[in-house]
Amino acid sequence: MTGDPCQEMQLLIQADIDGELQAAEAARVAAHLESCPACAGLQGRLIALSGSLRAGIPRHQAPAHLRAAVRRQLARPGTARRPGTWARPFGSAAMGALAAALLVFAVLPDGAWNGAGREPMADWVVAAHIRALQPDHLLDVVSAEQHTVKPWFAGRLPFAPPVRDLAAQGFPLAGARLDQLPGGATAALVYKRRQHVINLFVRPAAAEEDPAETAGSREGYNFLHWTAGEMSFWVASDLNARELAEFAALWR
Known part of the structure; x- marks a missing residue:
C-alpha cells in the first residue's frame, strides 16, 4: 500500500x-x-x-428458490465477512461477487433500481438492517447501559446521538455500532424485543429531508422514520408493525 x-x-x-x-x-x-x-x-x-x-x-427479480438459497447460504455459520472480503466461504472472489449480487436481488424490492414510486432511503435502511444481521456485524459495543453506549460514540462521530433505555418498557438496549447510509456515517442503536432485533439509525437531519413521518415495509421488514429536533431517526426490524410503532412512540 x-x-x-x-x-x-x-x-x-x-x-x-x-x-x-x-x-x-x-x-x-x-x-x-x-x-x-x-x-x-x-x-x-x-x-x-x-x-x-x-x-x-x-x-428481473430472482426466482423464489434462488432467493431462499442465497439467504440459507448467508445464514450458515462461518459466513461472516472479514475486512476487505465478502462471502469468503463461497470459495473465490468471483463467487463472492456473485453472492453479493444475488443478495441485492434478494433484499431490494421491485422498483428499487429506478426508485419509481419508492422511498430510496427506506431501501437503504432495510438493506443496512439486513446486513447488520450477518454474523459479527450487529454490534461494535455490547452494553445494555445507555451511559456506556452514548459516550462510546464520542470521537467516532461528529455528533452526539441520543440514547435511551427502554428496558422497563420491554425494549432492552443491546448495544450499538457505526454504520453507513447515503450522506455519511450513522449511529446505529440496537434494541431487542423477545427474539427480534431492532436497528435504530440516528444522525443529524439534512436540510432537504422531509420531516413527515414515514412507515412501510420491505421484504417482510418494517420501517419507520421521524425527525425530532435536529435529528433524523430510521428504525427497521422484522418485528410486527404494531410493536415497532410502540417502540417509536416510546422513543419519541
Whole structure:
C-alpha cells in the first residue's frame, strides 16, 4: 500500500457505495471524504454513474428458490465477512461477487433500481438492517447501559446521538455500532424485543429531508422514520408493525 491516502480511498469508495465495507471501514471512508474534495467528487461521479446504469437496466427479480438459497447460504455459520472480503466461504472472489449480487436481488424490492414510486432511503435502511444481521456485524459495543453506549460514540462521530433505555418498557438496549447510509456515517442503536432485533439509525437531519413521518415495509421488514429536533431517526426490524410503532412512540 502506498503512502497516499487518496489511492487507498479510491479502492474503497466503490466498495463503500456497494455496501461491502464493515462499519469501521465505512466510517474511515466517510471521514476522508469530508476533508478531501477530490475523493468526494469521485464518489459523486460513481454514485451518478451507478444510478444511471441502474435506471437503464430492466430489473428481473430472482426466482423464489434462488432467493431462499442465497439467504440459507448467508445464514450458515462461518459466513461472516472479514475486512476487505465478502462471502469468503463461497470459495473465490468471483463467487463472492456473485453472492453479493444475488443478495441485492434478494433484499431490494421491485422498483428499487429506478426508485419509481419508492422511498430510496427506506431501501437503504432495510438493506443496512439486513446486513447488520450477518454474523459479527450487529454490534461494535455490547452494553445494555445507555451511559456506556452514548459516550462510546464520542470521537467516532461528529455528533452526539441520543440514547435511551427502554428496558422497563420491554425494549432492552443491546448495544450499538457505526454504520453507513447515503450522506455519511450513522449511529446505529440496537434494541431487542423477545427474539427480534431492532436497528435504530440516528444522525443529524439534512436540510432537504422531509420531516413527515414515514412507515412501510420491505421484504417482510418494517420501517419507520421521524425527525425530532435536529435529528433524523430510521428504525427497521422484522418485528410486527404494531410493536415497532410502540417502540417509536416510546422513543419519541
